[in-house]
Amino acid sequence: SVWPSVARELRRAVSLAPLLFASLSAPFFPTVLASDACGSEVGGGQGVVAAEASLRDLEACVSAPLPLEEGKVTSRSLPTGLEGVSGWRTIVSSPFRHHEHSNSLELRALITAVRWALSSPRAHQSRVVAFVDSLVVLFAVRKGRSSAYVLLKRLRRLSALLLSSGVSLHVGWIPTEVNPAD
Numbered sequence: 001s002v003w004p005s006v007a008r009e010l011r012r013a014v015s016l017a018p019l020l021f022a023s024l025s026a027p028f029f030p031t032v033l034a035s036d037a038c039g040s041e042v043g044g045g046q047g048v049v050a051a052e053a054s055l056r057d058l059e060a061c062v063s064a065p066l067p068l069e070e071g072k073v074t075s076r077s078l079p080t081g082l083e084g085v086s087g088w089r090t091i092v093s094s095p096f097r098h099h100e101h102s103n104s105l106e107l108r109a110l111i112t113a114v115r116w117a118l119s120s121p122r123a124h125q126s127r128v129v130a131f132v133d134s135l136v137v138l139f140a141v142r143k144g145r146s147s148a149y150v151l152l153k154r155l156r157r158l159s160a161l162l163l164s165s166g167v168s169l170h171v172g173w174i175p176t177e178v179n180p181a182d
Contacts, residue, residue: 029167030122032050032082033091034130034131035130036106036176050088051089052085052087058081060081062170066173076178088180091113103136106134110130110137114161114162115161117167123165125167128169129170137171140155
């Protein structure tokens with residue numbers, strides 16, 4: 001009969017229910033992150049930097065619109081909210097072992113940044129703000145999916161980290177020229 005399998009699937013879905021919520025009043029993780037990756041054959045690697053930020057700066061980062069108009073970038077300046085942030089410190093600076101597409105490497109660098117944030121208990125059940133200089137990664141993370149399998153695989157890993165920790169990730173775009181992780 002079909003009913004036992006339907007009941008089993010329903011029990012699985014119900015067991016996931018506690019994970020399927022987000023708190024809109026969760027506190028901000030007080031550190032803003034930025035990540036970058038370089039995918040050249042020789043010397044390719046990732047960089048992750050972090051800086052302490054005020055609540056006002058974090059809220060400005062989250063609420064600022066993207067500097068895009070008709071699909072074109074309209075501003076190459078520091079994003080709103082990051083003007084008051086200083087004291088960036090290097091968290092990760094490491095080479096990649098394998099060559100991959102640059103979008104995949106950029107997403108790997110962001111995952112490294114999130115994993116670093118999750119090493120702090122203060123990050124759990126909070127809102128984490130991170131910046132990337134790849135619009136592909138930005139929109140893939142915001143959408144939560146990608147038609148490119150290599151990105152989808154990494155997005156699933158990122159989603160698992162966020163779901164298990166209760167983190168709401170706010171990803172913003174930063175021009176390469178002013179990215180502190182570059």
